[in-house]
Amino acid sequence: MTMKWKGWALATGALAFSATAMAAPPSAEMISFACAGCHGTNGGSAGLTMPSLASQSKTAIVDAMKKFKSGERPSTVMGRLAKGYTDADFDAMATFFSKQKFHPTTQAVNAAKVKKGEALQEANCSRCHLEDGKEGKDDTPVMASQWLPYLQMQMDLYQSGARKMPEKMAEKVKPLSKEDLDALLHFYASVK
Numbered sequence: 001m002t003m004k005w006k007g008w009a010l011a012t013g014a015l016a017f018s019a020t021a022m023a024a025p026p027s028a029e030m031i032s033f034a035c036a037g038c039h040g041t042n043g044g045s046a047g048l049t050m051p052s053l054a055s056q057s058k059t060a061i062v063d064a065m066k067k068f069k070s071g072e073r074p075s076t077v078m079g080r081l082a083k084g085y086t087d088a089d090f091d092a093m094a095t096f097f098s099k100q101k102f103h104p105t106t107q108a109v110n111a112a113k114v115k116k117g118e119a120l121q122e123a124n125c126s127r128c129h130l131e132d133g134k135e136g137k138d139d140t141p142v143m144a145s146q147w148l149p150y151l152q153m154q155m156d157l158y159q160s161g162a163r164k165m166p167e168k169m170a171e172k173v174k175p176l177s178k179e180d181l182d183a184l185l186h187f188y189a190s191v192k
């Protein structure tokens with residue numbers, strides 16, 4: 001057998017392998033085990049700095065994973081984690097988490113801020129953060145019941161410019177005061 005022949009056999013072997021990998025991606029549930037330590041079983045956050053993924057739209061999750069992987073969205077851990085997965089994995093994870101039931105939380109919020117935030121949400125944010133933030137339009141993440149420290153951390157990243165706001169969201173956020181934004185986050189945290 002010539003070297004040329006062996007090379008050909010190797011190449012077809014590799015092709016056959018990748019074809020198998022594409023036909024049978026790891027099950028979504030299997031992949032989601034890698035996320036459970038932080039995002040909880042079935043996507044309900046296990047800690048104050050972690051968002052719940054349950055009931056987020058598929059697009060929102062895939063979009064976030066791609067931005068973490070490319071470095072466009074700043075992160076403490078997700079950037080490193082996302083690098084270990086392919087687009088097909090993102091698709092499977094996102095499908096799994098989007099089908100899980102909304103995860104309500106009970107947290108200490110300031111009642112006056114919640115009331116003020118509710119009116120601000122209706123007037124400024126409800127076009128994309130639908131149903132009091134329980135649903136998201138297209139690539140918009142779920143805001144309702146996310147932990148206040150997580151929401152505050154993300155708002156700080158937006159305000160510092162480290163995380164880029166969608167243009168249409170920036171138009172609504174920029175005119176608001178620090179107190180307004182704080183009230184909005186208290187409102188979202190309170191929604192169940």
Ligand code: HEC
Binds near residue numbers: 034036062093141142
């Ligand atoms: C070690 C803890 C940890 C693990 C494991 C983990 N995450 Fe995360 N995840 C975080 C943290 C913390 C954030 C907030 C961004 C940051 O600082 O990294 C986050 C943010 C996210 C977001 C953004 C959600 C939003 O509302 O904007 C998505 C999507 C996400 N993670 C998906 C996953 C998936 C899918 C897995 C499993 C493959 C996973 N994460 C595993 C800690 C973790």
Ligand code: HEC
Binds near residue numbers: 172
């Ligand atoms: C035009 C649609 C739109 C409007 C209006 C909008 N948002 Fe958003 N929001 C988004 C999208 C899309 C994302 C995810 C963007 C990204 O990848 O950074 C997001 C993300 C967020 C996040 C981060 C959540 C997370 O889990 O990562 C916060 C906080 C937020 N928005 C607050 C607000 C507030 C407060 C308002 C109203 C003053 C508002 N948004 C108005 C579309 C919008």
